[in-house]
Amino acid sequence: xxxxxxxxxxxxxxxxxxxxxxxxxxxxxxxxxxxxxxxxxxxxxxxxxxxxxxxxxxxxxxxxxxxxxxxxxxxxxxxxxxxxxxxxxxxxxxxxxxxxxxxxxxxxxxxxxxxxxxxxxxxxxxxxxxxxxxxxxxxxxxxxxxxxxxxxxxxxxxxxxxxxxxxxxxxxxxxxxxxxxxxxxxxxxxxxxxxxxxxxxxxxxxxxxxxxxxxxxxxxxxxxxxxxxxxxxxxxxxxxxxxxxxxxxxxxxxxxxxxxxxxxxxxxxxxxxxxxxxxxxxxxxxxxxxxxxxxxxxxxxxxxxxxxxxxxxxxxxxxxxxxxxxxxxxxxxxxxxxx
Numbered sequence: 001x002x003x004x005x006x007x008x009x010x011x012x013x014x015x016x017x018x019x020x021x022x023x024x025x026x027x028x029x030x031x032x033x034x035x036x037x038x039x040x041x042x043x044x045x046x047x048x049x050x051x052x053x054x055x056x057x058x059x060x061x062x063x064x065x066x067x068x069x070x071x072x073x074x075x076x077x078x079x080x081x082x083x084x085x086x087x088x089x090x091x092x093x094x095x096x097x098x099x100x101x102x103x104x105x106x107x108x109x110x111x112x113x114x115x116x117x118x119x120x121x122x123x124x125x126x127x128x129x130x131x132x133x134x135x136x137x138x139x140x141x142x143x144x145x146x147x148x149x150x151x152x153x154x155x156x157x158x159x160x161x162x163x164x165x166x167x168x169x170x171x172x173x174x175x176x177x178x179x180x181x182x183x184x185x186x187x188x189x190x191x192x193x194x195x196x197x198x199x200x201x202x203x204x205x206x207x208x209x210x211x212x213x214x215x216x217x218x219x220x221x222x223x224x225x226x227x228x229x230x231x232x233x234x235x236x237x238x239x240x241x242x243x244x245x246x247x248x249x250x251x252x253x254x255x256x257x258x259x260x261x262x263x264x265x266x267x268x269x270x271x272x273x274x275x276x277x278x279x280x281x282x283x284x285x286x287x288x289x290x291x292x293x294x295x296x297x298x299x300x301x302x303x304x305x306x307x308x309x310x311x312x313x314x315x316x317x318x319x320x321x322x323x324x325x326x327x328x329x330x331x332x333x334x335x336x337x338x339x
Contacts, residue, residue: 076276080267081283089263090284092177096259097246099181104188104245105238111193116200126193133190139251142183146255148174180252188245195237199230231303239296243289250281260284 066072080086114126133141149170158164174182203226211221253262260281268277301314313321 071275072279073273073276076271076273077279077283080277081280083267085263085267086260086280086284089258089260092258093246093249093260094288096177096180096184096249096252097242100184100188100245100249101242103181103185105192105196107185107189108192109196111189112196112200115193115197130190130193133187138183138187138248139254141187142180142252142255145174145179145183146176148179176255176257180249180255180257184245184249184252188241191241192238195234195241196230198237199232199234200226202233203229228303232300235296235300235303239292243292246288246292247285 111126111129114122115130117123152170154167154169155173156164156167158166207225207229208221211225216225249259250261252259253265256262258266264277264281268274271277297314
């Protein structure tokens with residue numbers, strides 16, 4: 001009788017009757033890496049480059065004219081751009097802008113709240129004010145307040161058709177500067193009221209309903225829910241109004257107030273150098289408008305925190321990121337490589 005077959009335990013791996021999985025990877029051959037990576041063809045826009053080159057030619061011609069045309073008289077410009085009289089007039093212009101902006105937006109906020117209130121009397125008064133002051137030109141309002149003493153020599157505060165608590169002389173209280181501030185502020189309030197009202201109504205009413213359901217007080221709802229969201233709509237238009245008011249202060253020159261444009265007129269009226277003196281005013285308007293635009297950018301960036309997870313980068317941060325990107329490309333590219 002023949003001997004039984006040997007046990008599978010003594011059989012070498014892979015020779016037993018039962019199929020066992022082969023875990024070895026020696027038979028696997030790595031696929032060769034493809035050296036031809038797919039390349040994306042860049043879209044070419046030749047007309048963009050043509051338009052850009054034409055714009056650069058126009059800019060270069062304008063710069064050449066500024067540098068070589070003797071009519072600009074840059075020597076006179078350099079003499080008066082930092083003159084004491086010009087800087088004093090610039091200070092007065094900034095004061096008019098500051099007071100007109102502060103009082104105008106303060107009154108405009110009250111008018112916007114009155115337009116949105118449930119009180120019909122407040123709504124009608126606010127609407128009539130906005131309608132009237134947006135209909136009358138700014139120069140007419142300024143001249144009216146400048147000549148208010150022709151209508152009222154004295155003014156009193158008290159009960160209508162009743163006794164007056166105290167009176168004052170109009171000429172002694174309302175000077176030329178005060179009249180300019182009153183005219184600018186009242187004019188600005190009519191426009192800022194509509195800007196602020198538009199910002200308030202841009203907030204979703206459901207958020208106020210949710211805040212009320214959570215028991216948040218009305219003042220806190222206004223301060224923490226309405227204002228931060230409304231500011232994102234208010235700021236761009238409000239900044240435009242501030243810049244317009246800053247340039248609009250030149251209108252008060254009709255009241256013989258020595259703001260920037262009036263002072264420039266006085267100087268070129270004496271020496272006859274009209275163009276360089278106008279450039280003095282122009283450069284200061286450009287510098288201060290640029291400063292206001294920078295302030296606007298950072299305020300908008302602050303109020304963008306509630307709408308974006310990360311605040312938008314500043315121009316300096318973008319420049320640094322671009323430099324880091326260029327440096328990373330230079331380090332990653334081998335010497336002699338072409339892109």
